[in-house]
Amino acid sequence: MMSTIEKTDSEWRQQLSPETYHVTREHGTERAGTSPLNQEKRHGMFHCVGCGNAVFPSDAKFESGTGWPSFYEPVAPHSIGTTIDHKFFMTRTEVHCADCNSHLGHVFPDGPKPTGLRYCINGVALEFMPEDEDE
Numbered sequence: 001m002m003s004t005i006e007k008t009d010s011e012w013r014q015q016l017s018p019e020t021y022h023v024t025r026e027h028g029t030e031r032a033g034t035s036p037l038n039q040e041k042r043h044g045m046f047h048c049v050g051c052g053n054a055v056f057p058s059d060a061k062f063e064s065g066t067g068w069p070s071f072y073e074p075v076a077p078h079s080i081g082t083t084i085d086h087k088f089f090m091t092r093t094e095v096h097c098a099d100c101n102s103h104l105g106h107v108f109p110d111g112p113k114p115t116g117l118r119y120c121i122n123g124v125a126l127e128f129m130p131e132d133e134d135e
């Protein structure tokens with residue numbers, strides 16, 4: 001697995017809150033409905049909490065009803081990476097930041113048009129930066 005940002009485990013523990021560390025470095029999942037980003041409706045960009053890499057645009061966000069921030073596509077194909085995950089006897093596609101390898105969530109083939117994909121992302125793995133509406 002190649003990523004451009006390499007940090008030691010203790011560096012990540014210092015940088016991240018315990019919950020964020022658990023989700024992004026140990027492939028955890030936040031409790032559904034707990035992320036304030038579920039309600040985030042402003043125009044802007046969602047960045048990787050580990051390194052600030054832009055990962056999902058607000059334009060691709062949709063209300064999935066799952067309790068996790070959901071997107072139908074990343075900001076660019078190379079901004080994220082995916083791996084097949086066989087946890088819990090299910091085959092799922094894991095989604096991570098292409099730059100620092102932080103685990104973000106999973107992608108499922110039951111999303112809306114135009115991609116038909118549903119990127120189900122942990123809010124704690126994201127940092128939202130609103131765009132200035134006047135620009």
Ligand SMILES: [Zn+2]
Binds near residue numbers: 053102
């Ligand atoms: Zn990152």
